[in-house]
Amino acid sequence: MTYCDRCGTPLSSETEHAACRATRELEPPRFCPVCRRRMKVQVLPTGWRAVCVEHGERTG
Amino acid sequence: MSSLSDPTLAAAAARVLETGAGLAEPDVLAVLRLPDEELPAVLEIAHQVRMRWCGPEVEVEGIVSVKTGGCPEDCHFCSQSGVFASPVRAVWLDIPALVESARQTAATGATEFCIVAAVRGPDERLMAQMRAGVAAIRETVDINIAASLGMLSQEQVDELVAMGIHRYNHNLETARSFFPQVVSTHTWDERFSTLRMVRDSGMEVCCGGILGLGESVGQRAEFAVQLAALAPDEVPLNFLNPRPGTPLGDAAVVDARDALRAIAAFRLALPRTILRYAGGREITLGDLGTRDGLLGGVNAVIVGNYLTTLGRSPDQDLALLDELKMPVKALSSAL
Numbered sequence: 547m548t549y550c551d552r553c554g555t556p557l558s559s560e561t562e563h564a565a566c567r568a569t570r571e572l573e574p575p576r577f578c579p580v581c582r583r584r585m586k587v588q589v590l591p592t593g594w595r596a597v598c599v600e601h602g603e604r605t606g
Numbered sequence: 607m608s609s610l611s612d613p614t615l616a617a618a619a620a621r622v623l624e625t626g627a628g629l630a631e632p633d634v635l636a637v638l639r640l641p642d643e644e645l646p647a648v649l650e651i652a653h654q655v656r657m658r659w660c661g662p663e664v665e666v667e668g669i670v671s672v673k674t675g676g677c678p679e680d681c682h683f684c685s686q687s688g689v690f691a692s693p694v695r696a697v698w699l700d701i702p703a704l705v706e707s708a709r710q711t712a713a714t715g716a717t718e719f720c721i722v723a724a725v726r727g728p729d730e731r732l733m734a735q736m737r738a739g740v741a742a743i744r745e746t747v748d749i750n751i752a753a754s755l756g757m758l759s760q761e762q763v764d765e766l767v768a769m770g771i772h773r774y775n776h777n778l779e780t781a782r783s784f785f786p787q788v789v790s791t792h793t794w795d796e797r798f799s800t801l802r803m804v805r806d807s808g809m810e811v812c813c814g815g816i817l818g819l820g821e822s823v824g825q826r827a828e829f830a831v832q833l834a835a836l837a838p839d840e841v842p843l844n845f846l847n848p849r850p851g852t853p854l855g856d857a858a859v860v861d862a863r864d865a866l867r868a869i870a871a872f873r874l875a876l877p878r879t880i881l882r883y884a885g886g887r888e889i890t891l892g893d894l895g896t897r898d899g900l901l902g903g904v905n906a907v908i909v910g911n912y913l914t915t916l917g918r919s920p921d922q923d924l925a926l927l928d929e930l931k932m933p934v935k936a937l938s939s940a941l
Contacts, residue, residue, distance in 0.1 A: 553850070554693070571916075572888055572889065572915055572916045572917070573914075573915050573916060574914075574915075574916065576693035576694070577693065584693055584695050585695070586695050586696075586697040587674075587694070587695065587697065587914075588671070588674065588697055588699055588703070589670075589671065589674075589911045589912065589913060589914055589915070589916065590670060590703065590706070590707050590710070590911065591668040591669070591670055591707050591710045591711050591714075591909075591910040591911055591920075592710045592910050592911065592920070593911070594911070594916070
């Protein structure tokens with residue numbers, strides 16, 4: 547992973563973005579972790595679907 | 607009944623239990639100002655009021671956003687406003703995904719499925735999506751369908767009734783006196799006029815708001831009483847979940863004890879209303895607080911995810927209701 551999928555800033559070590567990781571337990575991703583583009587995200591009752599125009603769909 | 611140290615407030619709460627008529631604003635404010643040591647007592651009273659006037663059943667609902675983001679309004683708490691630098695992008699849900707969302711919701715035992723759109727009010731494209739979506743859900747899923755599409759015209763109200771929408775959500779969000787601090791693109795009274803049309807149409811009225819927007823405790827009491835005057839069928843109670851990029855992105859989360867005081871106060875102001883846990887409860891109250899609220903006046907929950915954020919697993923909430931011996935309201939009794 548190159549970018550934080552919550553805030554979109556670069557990840558340079560595994561210890562960074564602990565707050566974002568914790569928050570992500572109750573949030574879907576918003577940024578593509580590969581290219582940091584904002585993704586189109588649909589939250590569904592029991593999951594989510596996020597699409598990056600360049601890197602495709604992620605689900606959770 | 608557990609006792610409150612203030613005999614006037616204790617008598618007022620006893621009258622709510624006896625008559626089913628809500629507390630007046632000064633008493634609601636007194637509840638909101640109770641010291642921590644009296645919180646268990648007021649939650650117990652609120653629970654008794656709920657059991658007496660609403661019963662033990664809990665109404666379970668799922669929600670989904672049919673049109674996310676890109677909203678022209680500037681509600682300062684909302685990540686879906688196109689006015690702010692929020693990471694939420696505009697996206698529409700297609701009909702198959704809408705039907706699947708309803709199916710997933712019904713599978714939890716929920717009786718309510720609310721279709722929500724981030725708009726000032728619906729345009730023809732959204733109404734067409736609603737017509738197609740509601741019809742498709744009705745073909746395959748046995749569930750009550752509610753809607754939340756912003757401010758409506760009378761024609762749109764009539765059309766939603768014709769579609770079979772049984773309940774319409776339109777939150778007043780906060781006290782009338784505080785609303786201009788939260789939204790500048792429309793007024794509290796504009797929202798109220800939609801609610802009046804919804805009420806007159808025969809649809810059930812769902813109207814609540816968000817606590818923690820910066821309102822004073824007095825304005826929370828004002829809001830509870832203003833909701834009571836509307837006499838909504840349901841009040842969804844949200845707690846601010848500060849969203850990145852919004853004007854309230856750095857606001858503090860409501861203290862859990864204040865949230866529980868508010869639950870008790872709103873129940874005592876609205877003894878016969880469906881009082882629903884909505885967004886923000888996870889970060890405000892956690893697991894223990896969720897339980898306390900269900901034993902303090904709340905009698906409905908949104909299960910699963912919210913519109914742009916995630917919730918607890920439905921199984922967790924349903925297990926908690928089972929543990930508390932609170933039966934989930936069945937569809938037959940909801941109709």
